Amino acid sequence: MAIVKDNILMQLVRGSLGKQITIYERNGQIIMAKKRGPSKKKPTQKQLEARHKMTIASMRAQIMLEDPQIKAYYQSLAGPGQNAYNIAVKDAYRSPEVQNIRLEKEEVAVTAQNEFRVAEVEVKIIDAEGVITESGRAFLAWNGVDWRYKATSLPAGGKVIVIVKSLPGIQTVKELQLT
Template sequence: MAHSNNSLVTGKLRGSLGKELVFREWEGKTVVAKAPKSREGDPTPAQAETQEKFLLASRYARAIIRSPDKGMAEAYAAVLRPRQNVYSRALEDFLSPPVVKSINTRNYKGAAGDKIAVRAIDDFRVISVRVEIYAANGTLLEAGNAVQSTNGLDWTYTATQVNNPLAGSKIIAIATDVPENEGSLEVTL
């Protein structure tokens, strides 16, 4: 992709030149690129799935921009990277689910009141972490929301039920971000 600072040759060109080149302005510079080509045939199932995901992401980003409550748009604006706008930041957030990095069970011995620490990250913000504890036989013992620590990365869940025997128990942490994407991690004790 070529760049120009509005030279004599490119001037203030905009649009396409035949079916070969496209001119547009980006950050005060004229940018020249190859013209996109039309796709032949129907999309594969994977391409159709990607197109559907991108369509939903686009609708989400437009809703953020058009919302009368500008709080989310301002929050996205506060974390823009170079050459990014609120629309593209919201689109990126929709397409990037949160990741549960770890579940720390060091302080969980199967007693009520024991703590489970979860570390969850997102490219923008994790809004909640749900913890589910299953007994060794697969029965759901308890589930609830963890409380966010002051560092913004870690979440703490306090057990409310007794879990004996502890061996073979399963703990699942499910993180949710602003566009309600979910990411999870499972550990077996």
């Protein structure tokens, strides 16, 4: 790979020269590199899974960018050489993380994190027989990381199920057994 500087001829050239060289621009720099072709190796199972996950992330990103507000949000996070689509794909590729679930009196406190932003946290309270006694959305606390849900009761032997959603709609589910 070579970075071309101050060459008037290369300022106007982009694309491939035969099957040997590719010339393109990235971050305002003109780059010449050996032309790559398709791999002759059969993809591994992990590679196929990653490709499938990337295809889904790309589709989610395209749908999300139809909303002008979301597109503006992602564009504001883009760095040099990036655009809103790159950031949206990155967000759609990764799942949000539930770091901690705590019970504080009759309140469920959830510490959730995503690289960009957690869109919503839903809490379900299930009794010992497996019946949902209550459910609802948690609200973001003053610290910007914890989400709080005011429960009417926390039945012994039951469990709390927390569903964290990212902006692209990717969910992470975590349970906490009640004693």
